[in-house]
Amino acid sequence: MASAHDRAVLQAIFNPTSPFGDIHGQNQEEELIDDDSGFDTELLRQAKELEVRGVSAAEAGDLQAALQLFSQAIQILPQRASAYNNRAQALRLQGDTAGALGDLDRAVSLSGSAGRTACQALVQRGLLRRLACRGEEARADFEEAAALGSEFARQQAVALNPYAALCNTMLSEVINKLRNPEASEML
Template sequence: MASANDRAVLQAIFNPTSPFGDVPGINQEEELFDDDSGFDAELLKRVKELEMRGVSAAEAGDLQGALQLFSQAVHILPERASAYNNRAQALRLQGDTTGALQDLDRAIVLSGGGGRTGCQALVQRGLLRRLGCQTDEARADFEKAASLGSEFARQQAVLLNPYAALCNKMLSEVINKLRNPNMSEAQ
């Protein structure tokens, strides 16, 4: 079994664009979960069923049906973040970026910017902001999601950080020179 240091060295060799020593899975937050304990158990059960049906409808290409199911879930438990997050996905797939951002904002507020849903909503909002050329806002969302344990968000935050990109480029060049010492002489 490889030590943490061995994994860090291998990560730097096989993925030179990531910061040295940064091994996916190491130092990640524990598995995130949403605290649904404050909701009525029967209502929560109904809402979760609606959300599962909504996800199935969206996967089957029935975005209108999915939106209706997610909206029903929001209506039943308007203080629960998950249905807003799911509805945002369906809205985004329909091309309604403004509606998706509104639902993601609401999901982030309701989740307190934490838990599984908060993390997912931050990543989704970061992606939409990045597409909208709101780089600073996108980076902030990715950094927050990364602090919650999202490896994808961490990678996106690094990509949007000009200093990290420069350091990663220099590190990549050093590693390439170490791998191919004759290449630097030929240039």
């Protein structure tokens, strides 16, 4: 059985543009959970039900209804991050980037930068910041989400890090020379 280090080396050989140690398919984001234990169980049930209905409304294209449902969930449990994250997505779909960023900031803050909602909010905020040409802030969000286990965020952080990109390019060249030593002698 191969060790974690062996799998990381093999990943670097077969996918040299990924950061070292990033093993495809090992996305911890799916395993993350939010700690809702501090909330009243009945209020939590109501808020979650509203969020599920809000997501369904958004998927059906009724963003106004989705926004109302997410806002109701926030009114019930204003200290719970999930509804802010969901409302941010509906706001983004409506073109309200500033409103979406505000809700994502709140979701990250309330989550304590831990758990599934924090990871999702950081990725979404990173994408919005990247689109707004705020690369350093986007990279910081992606790095934080990557630390929580998001493979996508890890890839985005590398893409925004010029030093990592240079290292990956050099590693790719070394691996190509190892794979085909005759071709490198001709250069």
